Amino acid sequence: MAKKIRVLIAKPGLDGHDRGAKVIARALRDAGMEVIYTGLRQTPRDIVEAAIQEDVDAIGLSCLSGAHMTLFPEVVKLLKQKGADEIVVAGGGIIPEEDIPKLKKAGIKAVFGPGTRLEDVVKFFEHAAGK
Amino acid sequence: MGENREELQRRLKRWEETVLAEYLKERPESRKEFITTSSVPIRRLHTPLDIPPGHFNQKVGLPGEYPYTRGVHPTMYRGRLWTMRMFSGLGRAEDTNRRFKYLIKHGETGLSVAFDMPTLYGYDTDDDEAKGEFGTCGVAVSSLKDMEVLFDGIDIGEISTSMTINAPASVIWAMYLGNAERRGIPFSRLRGTIQNDILKEYQAQKEWIYPPEASMRLVIDTFEYGSKMVPQWNTISISGYHIREAGATAVQELAFTLRNGIEYVQWAVDRGLKVDEFAPRLSFFFNSHNDLFEEIAKFRAARRIWAREMRETFKAKSPRSWWLRFHTQTAGVSLTAQQPEANIVRVALQGLAAVLGGTQSLHTNSYDEAYQVPNEKAVRIALRTQQILAHETGVVNTVDPLGGSYFVESLTDFMEEEAYKYFDRINRFGGCLPAIKKGFFQQEIANSAYRYQTEIENKERTIVGVNDYVTEDVNVPEPLRISKASFEKQLKRLQSLRKSRDKQKHKKSLEKLHDVAAGKGNTMPAILDAVRAHATLGEICSVLREVFGTWKEPLLY
Amino acid sequence: MQLVDRLLKGDKRAAAKIISMIEDRDAQAQKVVSLLRPHTGKAHIIGLTGPPGAGKSTLISALVREFRSRGKRVGVIAVDPTSPFTGGALLGDRVRMTDVGMDDGVYIRSMATRGHVGGLALATYDAVKVLEAMGMEKVFVETAGAGQSEVEVANLAHTTVIVEMPGSGDSIQILKAGILEIGDVYTVNKADEGGAESMVTNLKSVLPEDREGWAPPVLTTVASEGKGVPELADRLEEHFSYLKKSGRLGEKERIRSEVELRDALTETMLEKLTTSKGGKKLYEDVLDKVASRKLDPHTAAKRLLSGKTG
Numbered sequence: 002m003a004k005k006i007r008v009l010i011a012k013p014g015l016d017g018h019d020r021g022a023k024v025i026a027r028a029l030r031d032a033g034m035e036v037i038y039t040g041l042r043q044t045p046r047d048i049v050e051a052a053i054q055e056d057v058d059a060i061g062l063s064c065l066s067g068a069h070m071t072l073f074p075e076v077v078k079l080l081k082q083k084g085a086d087e088i089v090v091a092g093g094g095i096i097p098e099e100d101i102p103k104l105k106k107a108g109i110k111a112v113f114g115p116g117t118r119l120e121d122v123v124k125f126f127e128h129a130a131g132k
Numbered sequence: 133m134g135e136n137r138e139e140l141q142r143r144l145k146r147w148e149e150t151v152l153a154e155y156l157k158e159r160p161e162s163r164k165e166f167i168t169t170s171s172v173p174i175r176r177l178h179t180p181l182d183i184p185p186g187h188f189n190q191k192v193g194l195p196g197e198y199p200y201t202r203g204v205h206p207t208m209y210r211g212r213l214w215t216m217r218m219f220s221g222l223g224r225a226e227d228t229n230r231r232f233k234y235l236i237k238h239g240e241t242g243l244s245v246a247f248d249m250p251t252l253y254g255y256d257t258d259d260d261e262a263k264g265e266f267g268t269c270g271v272a273v274s275s276l277k278d279m280e281v282l283f284d285g286i287d288i289g290e291i292s293t294s295m296t297i298n299a300p301a302s303v304i305w306a307m308y309l310g311n312a313e314r315r316g317i318p319f320s321r322l323r324g325t326i327q328n329d330i331l332k333e334y335q336a337q338k339e340w341i342y343p344p345e346a347s348m349r350l351v352i353d354t355f356e357y358g359s360k361m362v363p364q365w366n367t368i369s370i371s372g373y374h375i376r377e378a379g380a381t382a383v384q385e386l387a388f389t390l391r392n393g394i395e396y397v398q399w400a401v402d403r404g405l406k407v408d409e410f411a412p413r414l415s416f417f418f419n420s421h422n423d424l425f426e427e428i429a430k431f432r433a434a435r436r437i438w439a440r441e442m443r444e445t446f447k448a449k450s451p452r453s454w455w456l457r458f459h460t461q462t463a464g465v466s467l468t469a470q471q472p473e474a475n476i477v478r479v480a481l482q483g484l485a486a487v488l489g490g491t492q493s494l495h496t497n498s499y500d501e502a503y504q505v506p507n508e509k510a511v512r513i514a515l516r517t518q519q520i521l522a523h524e525t526g527v528v529n530t531v532d533p534l535g536g537s538y539f540v541e542s543l544t545d546f547m548e549e550e551a552y553k554y555f556d557r558i559n560r561f562g563g564c565l566p567a568i569k570k571g572f573f574q575q576e577i578a579n580s581a582y583r584y585q586t587e588i589e590n591k592e593r594t595i596v597g598v599n600d601y602v603t604e605d606v607n608v609p610e611p612l613r614i615s616k617a618s619f620e621k622q623l624k625r626l627q628s629l630r631k632s633r634d635k636q637k638h639k640k641s642l643e644k645l646h647d648v649a650a651g652k653g654n655t656m657p658a659i660l661d662a663v664r665a666h667a668t669l670g671e672i673c674s675v676l677r678e679v680f681g682t683w684k685e686p687l688l689y
Numbered sequence: 690m691q692l693v694d695r696l697l698k699g700d701k702r703a704a705a706k707i708i709s710m711i712e713d714r715d716a717q718a719q720k721v722v723s724l725l726r727p728h729t730g731k732a733h734i735i736g737l738t739g740p741p742g743a744g745k746s747t748l749i750s751a752l753v754r755e756f757r758s759r760g761k762r763v764g765v766i767a768v769d770p771t772s773p774f775t776g777g778a779l780l781g782d783r784v785r786m787t788d789v790g791m792d793d794g795v796y797i798r799s800m801a802t803r804g805h806v807g808g809l810a811l812a813t814y815d816a817v818k819v820l821e822a823m824g825m826e827k828v829f830v831e832t833a834g835a836g837q838s839e840v841e842v843a844n845l846a847h848t849t850v851i852v853e854m855p856g857s858g859d860s861i862q863i864l865k866a867g868i869l870e871i872g873d874v875y876t877v878n879k880a881d882e883g884g885a886e887s888m889v890t891n892l893k894s895v896l897p898e899d900r901e902g903w904a905p906p907v908l909t910t911v912a913s914e915g916k917g918v919p920e921l922a923d924r925l926e927e928h929f930s931y932l933k934k935s936g937r938l939g940e941k942e943r944i945r946s947e948v949e950l951r952d953a954l955t956e957t958m959l960e961k962l963t964t965s966k967g968g969k970k971l972y973e974d975v976l977d978k979v980a981s982r983k984l985d986p987h988t989a990a991k992r993l994l995s996g997k998t999g
Contacts, residue, residue, distance in 0.1 A: 004713050005712070005713070005776075005801070005803065007709075014249070014264065014265055015249040015250065015252070015253050015255075015261060015262075015265055016249060016265075017333075017337055017338030017339050018337070018338070018377075018378075019338060019378075020377070020378050020379050020465075020577075020578075020581050023578050023581065023582075024379075024578075024581055024582055024585045026779060027578075027582050027779070028585075029777065030772065030775060030777035030778060030779050031772075031775045031777060032775065032777060033775050033776035033777040034777050035771075035777065035778045035780060035799075035801045036777065036778070036779050036780065037780045037783055037784075037799050038779065038781065038784060039783070039784055039787065040685070040784035040787060041338055041685070043787070046791065047787060047790060047791060050790060050791055051783065051787075051790060051797075053701060053702050053705055054701055054704075054705050054790075054796055054797055054798060055705065055780075055783070055798060055799055056702075056705035056706055056708065056709040065269075066248075066249045066265060066268055066269045067265075067268025067269050067504075067505075067614075068249070068264040068265045068268055070264070071263060071264025071265075072264055083702070084702065085702060095502070095503055095504070096503065097503045097504055098503070114469055114503065115467075115468065115469040115502045115503065116468055116469055116470050116502075116595070116597075116598040118588075118589060118599070119585060119586075119589050120589065570742070684785075684788075684913070
C-alpha cells in the first residue's frame with residue numbers, strides 16, 4: 002500500500018483569517034493526503050505537540066496578521082528541541098518578500114504568499130513527504 | 133415603459149433567430165458561461181421584458197422614499213458626498229495619530245481605526261497571547277491613556293470616528309467616551325461607529341472571546357446605552373465585508389448580513405427596547421468586489437430588503453428606522469501581491485461600484501495591502517481615488533444612475549429573491565445562533581471559498597497577474613515595520629499606568645463589573661467606571677471571560 | 690528494539706512512529722505488534738460512537754479531563770473516513786480536543802479508515818495496543834459515526850458509549866439495527882437543547898432493562914460545559930468493574946481476538962494470493978471470470994485457495 006502523506010495545517014497566534022488554511026486543507030485532502038487541521042489560536046507548543054503525536058510528514062503554518070517572524074521560527078525551534086526536526090515546515094499568508102529569506106534561514110522550507118496556486122502547495126507537500 | 137410587451141417578445145424572438153443566430157455561427161461566444169465573481173451566470177441580454185409591469189412603483193420608487201432602492205436620501209451626493217474614511221492603524225497610538233493627521237491633511241473626512249490582534253481579542257500588549265502580534269495589523273490600545281494619545285490634537289467633537297472592534301467593543305467604546313469626557317466634550321456631540329457585530333465574527337472573521345449569548349447581551353447593552361447617552365453614535369456596523377472576504381458569494385454576503393441585522397433587532401426588541409429608539413442608529417458595512425454590476429445590485433437589494441423588514445416585520449414607524457445606511461470597503465481579498473500597481477485599478481473600479489450603489493462612507497484599499505499595512509504613498513493614492521470619483525467622473529451628478537437599467541434592476545430582484553431563500557433556511561435552524569452552532573454559515577462560506585479557488589486553479593476565472601498576464605519582475609515598495617523600540621515604549625506605558633493608578637478604585641471597579649456582568653444589568657456604566665479607574669482592556673476582558681466563559685467553534689470545512 | 694523500549698517508557702514520539710508503521714503496514718509493523726503483546730491487557734478500552742454532530746469529540750475531551758483529574762493517563766484514537774474518491778481525509782476530531790492535547794498524560798492520534806471496507810481497520814486495533822503498552826489506563830476510540838464502524842467499535846472496546854443528541858427528529862435513527870444492542874452506556878449530549886428529555890424517554894423505552902446483569906444507563910450531558918461528565922465517567926468505571934467481576938471481560942477479549950484473527954487471516958490470505966509467484970495474475974484471471982459471470986464468487990474463492998486456475 003502506498004504510504005499516505007500526513008500534513009498538519011495550523012494557525013498559530015491570534016489571527017482568525019482561516020479561509021486560506023481551510024482551502025489548502027481541502028486541496029490536500031483532494032490530492033489524497035491525510036490532513037489534520039488544528040483550528041485557530043494555537044501556540045507553537047500546541048502545534049509541535051500535535052505534529053509529533055500525529056507523526057506528520059509536514060506542517061503548514063498560516064498567518065495573516067504579520068506575526069509570522071515570531072511564530073514560525075518558534076515552531077522550527079521547538080521541533081528541533083523535541084528531536085522531531087525531520088518534520089518539514091512551510092508557511093503561508095501575508096508575508097512581505099523581504100521576510101522570506103529570513104524565514105528560510107530560520108528553517109521554513111517554503112513560503113506561499115498571496116496568489117499561490119494550490120497545485121504548487123500540493124506538489125511541495127508531496128515532495129516534502131517523499132524526501 | 134410603454135412598450136407593447138407582446139410586440140417586444142416577437143421582436144426579441146426574431147432577433148434571436150436571425151441576427152444573433154447568424155452572428156453566433158460566424159463567431160461563437162468565447163465561453164460557455166459568463167459568470168460573476170460569485171459564479172452566478174449572467175444572460176447575454178436584458179430588455180424591458182425583464183422588468184414586470186408595475187415594477188417601478190412596487191420595487192424601485194424614488195430616492196429618499198420607501199423602499200429606498202434608489203438611495204436613502206433624495207439628493208444623495210448632490211447634497212453631501214460620501215464620507216472618505218480610510219481604515220488605519222499600526223504600532224502605538226503615536227504612530228497611528230500621525231497617520232490620522234496625514235490623512236486628514238490629504239482630505240479624508242472621517243476617521244476609521246484599525247486595532248492590532250491583541251486589542252481585537254481583548255489582550256494587553258504585555259499579555260502572553262500578544263507575543264509577536266503587537267501593532268502589526270493595527271494600533272495597540274490597552275488603556276485610556278492609549279486612547280488619549282491616539283486622538284491627541286484631533287477634534288473628536290467635530291470629526292466622526294469609526295472603530296473596527298468587535299468582541300471587546302464595549303470596552304474600547306468606553307475608552308473613547310472616557311477620553312471625550314476628559315476633554316470636556318459632551319457625549320451628545322460625539323459622532324461615530326463601533327463595529328460591534330459579533331455574529332459575523334462567529335461566522336467569518338473569528339475574532340470572538342465569549343460565547344454567543346453573552347456577546348449578544350453586551351451588544352444590546354450598547355444599543356440601550358447609546359440610545360440614551362450617545363444619541364449620534366452608531367452602536368453597530370452590521371457587516372458583510374468580512375463574510376465576503378472569508379469566501380462568501382455576493383448573495384451570501386447580502387443574506388447573512390441582513391439576517392444578522394434582523395437578529396440584532398429581535399434581541400433588542402425582546403429586551404424591551406422600542407424599535408424606533410435604536411434602529412436609526414444601526415448601520416451596515418459591505419464589501420465592494422470586482423463584479424461591478426453584481427455589487428451595485430447587491431447594495432440596492434440591501435436597502436429594499438431592510439426597509440421592508442423594518443417597516444413590515446418590526447413595524448417601525450420612523451422612516452429613519454427603515455434606512456439602510458452603509459460604509460463600504462473595497463475587497464481586500466481581490467488585491468494581488470503580483471504586479472501590485474494593478475490593484476490601483478481594481479480599487480478604483482470597486483470604489484465606483486460602491487458610489488454607484490449609493491454608499492454613505494467609503495474606504496479604498498491601498499495597492500500594497502496584499503502584503504502589508506499601507507505606506508504613506510499608497511494610502512494617499514487610495515484617497516485620491518475617492519476624490520477623483522467624487523470630482524472628476526460625474527457619477528455624483530444624478531441619483532442612482534443605473535436605476536432603470538434592465539440588467540441592474542433584474543439583477544437587484546434576483547439578489548433579493550436569493551437572499552430570502554437564505555432567510556428561510558436560517559429561520560429553519562431557529563435563527564442565527566443555532567445556525568452558527570451547527571456551523572451552517574461557516575460551511576456555506578468554506579464551500580464558496582473552495583469553489584472560487586478551484587475556478588482560479590482551472591483557469592475558469594482569470595486573476596490578472598496571478599494566473600494570466602504574469603510577469604517575472606517583482607516591484608516591491610518598502611515594507612512597513614513595527615520597531616522593537618515601539619514595542620518597548622508601549623510596555624513601559626502600560627507598566628507606568630498600572631503603577632500610578634489608584635489601586636483601590638481600580639480593584640473596586642473590577643469587582644463591580646464582575647457583579648453587573650454576572651447579573652442582568654447593563655454593563656456599559658460599569659465598564660466606563662473601570663475605564664475611568666484606568667483598568668486596562670485585558671483586565672476588563674479577563675473579568676468578563678471569568679463570568680461568561682470563552683467560545684470554541686464547531687469545526688467544518 | 691529501541692523504539693519499543695522508548696514506547697514502554699511512555700515516549701509519545703515512539704508511539705507516533707509505531708502507529709504510523711502499523712498504518713502503513715510496514716514490514717516491521719507485525720514484529721513490533723507482537724513485541725507489544727505482553728504489555729497490553731490492563732487498559733480500559735472505551736468506544737464512542739453516534740450520529741455526526743452529536744458532539745463525540747467534545748465529550749471525549751471532557752472525559753479525558755475528568756479522568757486526568759482522577760489521576761489516570763488517557764489515550765485517544767479518533768477515526769475519520771477516508772474519501773473513496775481521492776484517498777485523502779480531513780481528520781477533524783483533534784481540533785475539538787486541543788485543550789487537553791498539551792497534557793503530558795494524554796496522547797491523541799487521528800486515524801483515517803484508509804478504505805477499509807465495513808468496520809474498523811486492523812490498524813486501529815493495533816494502535817490501541819500501542820497506547821496500552823505506552824501506559825495509558827483509559828483508551829478512547831472515537832468512530833466516524835456512520836456505517837459499519839459504529840457497530841464494530843463494540844467488538845474492539847470493553848465499554849461502548851452511544852452518544853445521541855436531542856431532536857434528531859428521526860426516531861428511526863435510534864431504532865437502527867445493532868445500535869440498541871451494542872451500547873453499554875448511552876448519553877444524550879447537547880442536553881441543553883430542546884428535546885433532550887423526550888430522546889431520553891425514547892431510548893429508555895427501547896433499551897433492555899437488563900442485559901446479562903448490566904442495566905444500560907441513559908444519561909444526559911452537555912459536553913461543552915462539562916455537565917454530566919463526572920457521572921458519565923462513574924458509569925464507565927462501574928461498567929469496567931462489572932466486566933471484571935462477572936467474567937464478561939474475558940468474553941469480550943475473546944470476541945475482539947476473533948475479529949482480529951479473522952481480519953488478519955483475510956489480510957494474510959489476500960497478501961499471499963496476490964503477491965506470490967504468478968499469484969497476482971491468477972487473481973486477476975479469476976476476477977475477470979467472476980466479472981464476466983463465467984464463475985461465481987464462491988467457486989472462485991475455493992479455486993484461489995487451492996491454487997487451481999480456470
